[in-house]
Amino acid sequence: MYQPSGLLTDQEFMLLQGLLGSGYDGLVRCQESLETGLLVVTYSSNVSVEIDMLYAFEANANEVNTFLAKDLMAKATLSLLRHVENRGGQEINDYLYARQMKVTRRFAELSSGLGYAIEPDNIEA
Amino acid sequence: MPLPQNTVTKEEFEALMGYITLEKQGFDDAKGYANSGLQYVVLMQRVTPEVDLVTPHAAQYLNLETVDNYSNFTAIANSLNTHVATRGTTAIPGETLSTRLNRWLWCQGVRVTRVYHDISAAAGWTIDWCNVRSDDADPDSQMGPYVLDEDGNPIAIGCTALSPYKNPPPLGSGCPTSGGTPIGTKSP
Numbered sequence: 001m002y003q004p005s006g007l008l009t010d011q012e013f014m015l016l017q018g019l020l021g022s023g024y025d026g027l028v029r030c031q032e033s034l035e036t037g038l039l040v041v042t043y044s045s046n047v048s049v050e051i052d053m054l055y056a057f058e059a060n061a062n063e064v065n066t067f068l069a070k071d072l073m074a075k076a077t078l079s080l081l082r083h084v085e086n087r088g089g090q091e092i093n094d095y096l097y098a099r100q101m102k103v104t105r106r107f108a109e110l111s112s113g114l115g116y117a118i119e120p121d122n123i124e125a
Numbered sequence: 126m127p128l129p130q131n132t133v134t135k136e137e138f139e140a141l142m143g144y145i146t147l148e149k150q151g152f153d154d155a156k157g158y159a160n161s162g163l164q165y166v167v168l169m170q171r172v173t174p175e176v177d178l179v180t181p182h183a184a185q186y187l188n189l190e191t192v193d194n195y196s197n198f199t200a201i202a203n204s205l206n207t208h209v210a211t212r213g214t215t216a217i218p219g220e221t222l223s224t225r226l227n228r229w230l231w232c233q234g235v236r237v238t239r240v241y242h243d244i245s246a247a248a249g250w251t252i253d254w255c256n257v258r259s260d261d262a263d264p265d266s267q268m269g270p271y272v273l274d275e276d277g278n279p280i281a282i283g284c285t286a287l288s289p290y291k292n293p294p295p296l297g298s299g300c301p302t303s304g305g306t307p308i309g310t311k312s313p
Contacts, residue, residue, distance in 0.1 A: 006171075006174065007174075008174050012169070012174065016166070016178075019158045019159075019165070020158070022154070023159050025154070026150075026151045026153070026155030026158065027151065028151070029148075029150075029154070030148045030150075030152045033151060037141055040140055040141055040144070044137070046131045046133065048131045048208070052204055053201070056201045057204070060198070060200060060201045072185065072192070073159075073185060075184050076162065076185040079177055079180075079182070080178065082177070083174065087173065
């Protein structure tokens with residue numbers, strides 16, 4: 001396989017996409033836990049629970065929603081995708097397919113949210 | 126009409142504490158992976174990938190670091206702790222809110238996670254190690270919640286805020302919060 005000068009090796013790319021995908025997974029779990037906690041408070045039939053806690057949980061949800069998971073990871077993920085495009089001269093799906101590499105599901109979700117849809121064949125089962 | 130002084134149940138507290146713990150752990154995981162990615166890029170020692178990747182990876186890590194610092198998690202832990210401390214216990218003169226929180230935790234048999242302990246500490250609460258899950262607690266403080274003295278009376282160990290309890294009630298037995306002095310308080 002021809003390796004353009006300056007392009008990440010296959011191993012380097014796979015490791016970085018794995019780290020980005022895992023980091024994104026952590027943020028998704030963070031957000032899901034937060035939303036579930038908010039639902040527990042909201043659906044409580046106990047008046048005191050809602051009076052005491054709803055505001056804090058809602059404010060927390062709003063804070064987290066302002067830095068939606070993918071936005072925090074956007075710059076680093078875009079830099080990796082653009083590196084492959086610019087240095088490798090290939091669109092991300094062609095790059096992955098040519099090397100028979102499959103990215104993690106979370107990295108695919110992250111990329112998709114940034115406008116780089118990754119085809120199912122290039123995603124880990 | 127006064128509002129009913131209802132408190133979350135033990136199960137509700139544990140559920141909410143669990144979600145706050147998971148939220149923080151998820152965030153910490155993300156920060157750890159972001160740091161690993163940054164370290165990996167920096168240690169490549171190759172010009173072109175570094176030029177393309179270092180700045181965005183550093184920015185990502187700094188963003189996560191900025192958002193973290195417990196600031197997004199202390200308010201919710203604070204609201205939950207305040208709720209059970211003020212509504213779940215009867216005030217005793219001289220007691221702090223932390224003491225009342227520890228009393229509620231002890232009497233309900235709730236053990237918090239280490240992560241929740243740390244978030245609470247950042248919010249200004251002192252949760253005794255004896256109210257932290259044993260597999261999560263500080264090893265230096267792991268002496269068990271209490272031992273028996275020579276007369277067979279349990280003495281709290283490692284429970285600084287619970288020190289008034291010469292004879293702590295059995296874990297989770299429930300402490301009456303009305304109609305007099307809670308079980309286990311030291312007589313004047």
